[in-house]
Amino acid sequence: MTHDDHAGHGDCSEVLHRIYEYLDGEMSADDVRRVAAHLNECQPCLAEHDLDVALKQVVRRSCSGETAPAAVRMQIMQRITTVRFESEA
16 A cells, blocks of 8 residues: 555655554654654555554454464564664665
């Protein structure tokens, strides 16, 4: 779903690309303010935000009490580190 510059409300694709960073509290305060302002003005992005919040809640409820094996967690962390390193280069 891409709403680039939807109704003059800025870059929707960037907001939607980073929505999980926003939901997980992994953004700087300035980025949080910018995304929040965008969500207040852009109904399609707000609807996507609300859908992602609901999805996270369902996953959290469905997976409570379960933990991934240590080897799987380690693989995931290594991949995240690799992706972050490649995106910063």
